[in-house]
Amino acid sequence: MSVSQSASSSQNVWVFAELRDGVLAPVVMELLGEGRKLADTLGHKLCAVLLTGSSDSRLHSQLAGYGADRIYSAAHPLLAHYTTDGFAAVLTELILQESPEIVLFGATHVGRDLAPRIAARVNTGLTADCTSLDIDPETGNLRQTRPAFGGNLMATILCPVRRPQMSTVRPGVMDKAVFLEGRSAEIIPICPALKEEQIRTQLIQAVSETLHQVSLSEARVIVSGGLGLGGPEGYELLKKLAGRLGGTIGASRAAVDAGWIDPTRQVGQTGTTVKPDVYIACGISGAIQHLAGMKGSKIIIAINTNREAPIFEVADYGLVGDYKEVIPAILERLERTIS
Amino acid sequence: MKMIVCVKQVPDTAEVRIDPVTHTMIRDGVPSILNPEDANALEESLRIKDRHPGAKVIALTMGPPQAQAMLRECLAMGADEAVLLTDRAVAGADTWATANTIASAIRALGGAELIFVGRQAIDGDTAQVGPQLAERLGLPQVTYVQKLTTLEDGLLQVERRMEQGYEVLRVRTPVLLSAVKELNAPRCLSILGICEAYEKEIKILSIQDLDITPADTGLNASPTKVYRTFTPKTERAGVLWEEDAGRMAGKLLTALREKHVI
Structure with a gap:
């Protein structure tokens, strides 16, 4: 069943560049901030992975400005909106081809839908909702710390053998990367061979909800x-x-x-x-x-x-x-x- | 329609206390419950059954023999069958290994048109087993389901909860769905249901009944390892912070999220 990759050939720290209505989700800047530290400690490159309906140079310069050394930019009309099947197919293929050491996702509704699906497909470990990440100085392994039992307990998790080491990271916890105007990154364009029948869910409508005021006695x-x-x-x-x-x-x-x-x-x-x-x-x-x-x-x-x-x-x-x-x-x- | 609902017996984390002296978790006396969002998944399956006579709901769990008490509760709610997968070989499985094992149990039960899970269990809070199970079974998935409508034969319309709104999706069975608490209010147990539950037999599976080996399950097969656990200090009640506003705000939000209040 297992066809996962060995630790020796893998390299680089990847960040999934999640989008919200076409702009980078704030957690992406936090992942780039944290990813930068991990990449520097390991002497690896920090890479962003961007999946879009069509190539977007504005997003490329934003990711570069926030510190990505390399951007894998996959563009395909079927990637214009998030789908589990479409995104999992493209990301899995890229991971198997490029063998990253670490892949980070925001622990958002998208990240928590996508990351486990990919981790199962590439047969590696995944740690959910991390609030702290660092590198073990002796082994070079990623130490992933997260709350459990309703926050009553903290656990530090390792994925010592299989690669990549994958985490979802809780939004709002890590420090954002600092934006530097004019920073450049290596852009790797990807043209995925994605077919409509691979995507088994059909989006009918996306609805935004606004918050409203509530009365004093009913208020949560x-x-x-x-x-x-x-x-x-x-x-x-x-x-x-x-x-x-x-x-x-x-x-x-x-x-x-x-x-x-x-x-x-x-x-x-x-x-x-x-x-x-x-x-x-x-x-x-x-x-x-x-x-x-x-x-x-x-x-x-x-x-x-x-x-x-x-x-x-x-x-x-x-x-x-x-x-x-x-x-x-x-x-x-x-x-x-x-x- | 055949539906398999994956359920887990969990400690009621709201009742977990920290020993003030040793700073370790006190588990003694903490009640074990049916994981709340699994109850939502079961409830929704039972509602489908109510609308479609002849449909069948099977509650499946992986756990120790004590989990039978929770399965009785599922039967009392109205599940037609209950299955306990219990084996020392599966103990200590992480989400990857758990998904391998439960997928195998679902195959052993002949599969189903609808696999329903709770979004996440309140002890681990990972939300990973659902998608990993869908992957192992080769099924499409919709997570964070807050509303479900059955359309024509084999076609479902679901609302998927997002951070600021929701998506309306259509998907064909077979499919795996994960329930959030907004989906429904689970029914109360009836006296009759409880009596009937004790007349039903709980099916017990072991790894011998499955198409996997110890290399696919349990602690040793798990890609992730627990390196250490510790009790967080800042989450104790009655803390007072006097520092930079940003730092205090960060600590506060972390604490509130861990208590699931925001």
């Missing part, structure tokens, strides 16, 4: 603000985060009393008692009356500049800092993850 996620916001305008930032997490905004009594926000938003003993999956308290010191209305939340996150604030005593995650800095940082990382 509540982002709440208090006097520490400094003024009513602070809620705009909270709304952004709430919208992004599919939740809604709440407030402390002090902020409502100050007239910064509508009373229907008040969380606490005299307001609404809430039990969302996630409660994010921003600039809320944590008066008992507020705590009474939200302490049943599954996960409590507190963001406050005062490290002595009582809210931190009930928080699962306390972030000592200014919400004006912390929330944009969270939003930026969420953006990287999703698109």
Whole structure:
């Protein structure tokens, strides 16, 4: 059954250049950042693999700018949209032909559909959803670390014999590669011999969904603000985060009393008692009356500049800092993850 | 239509606690459950059966003898048959070896028009066995299925969940589908169903019944090896960070993802 490749003949670190509506998915920049470190440690080239409906020089210069030394660019009308069968066929053939040492995919809905199919076909190991990658200095093997048991345990996985070593990498974790304008890469054009009958799924429609606001008591996620916001305008930032997490905004009594926000938003003993999956308290010191209305939340996150604030005593995650800095940082990382 | 649903008995990871002294996982007393998204896969197969009398649903698992308790639950939900593949030779298999083994068991059962799996198991969270199984069986796959409609004979229309929306796809059977929790709400067990489940026989397979050898399965055949395991420190409740906003944001999102809340 096994026709996998031996470790001795393989070389180079590959990154699958996943596209979203024709542009590079943010995780690709993260894979190139991480791939660069691995390639440098091994003394290998960093290669991007791009599958498109037609050759796209703009994407080539982006991948080169983010550090790809070589770009395998496969263009075929049947690759214009992702399909498991089409992409797996082209990538498998390329892997068997070029024998990469390491192949990295984003742990996205596409990456997690594609990578296992290819790993099974080339009979090598695959480690899912890695949050840390490094090279064992003695063996040169890739050490792939990932959470298991609902995050209760971390495991470091090796694929010591078979090649390539394949991982899917969790989006939003690795540092992005730095873009350098005008960097060039070797382009290897690939013309795959793909036939329509090889692709067994038919795409009828791709639907985009937008997020909408939800009510306080039904919300799975509540982002709440208090006097520490400094003024009513602070809620705009909270709304952004709430919208992004599919939740809604709440407030402390002090902020409502100050007239910064509508009373229907008040969380606490005299307001609404809430039990969302996630409660994010921003600039809320944590008066008992507020705590009474939200302490049943599954996960409590507190963001406050005062490290002595009582809210931190009930928080699962306390972030000592200014919400004006912390929330944009969270939003930026969420953006990287999703698109 | 013949359907095989691949199920797994898993520890309820929501009940797993970390020993505050040794920082190791406490598994004692943690209940074993039918993996939640496998229940969605089973439910959808049962709904197809409800619409198409004469259809047959087989629940298949690979695991230790104790997994029979979970198979009884599948029978009580309405599965027609339950099959346990159990053998010391398959123990410690990674996803590659697991897929080889389950594919072989499916062949031993004569194959099926629809192979339904849960997207991922909550103990490993890999989501790899489904696609690897489809590859071994030479079947097309659709993962992250959130809606399923049966059209004319042998043609399915499915919605595949994506990060920001979904795709509508059509595919012909035989096919492998992986279910996400949005697909349905699994039915409750009825008293009658539970009584009937204990009258049904669970079929037991060992590696002798399969067309694979120990070179294709188990710990030694697995291409991946666990090098070490450790308990993450940052995931403990009640942590306080005081550092650069970007770093705190990164730590927070990692923690929330590991708890499957975002």
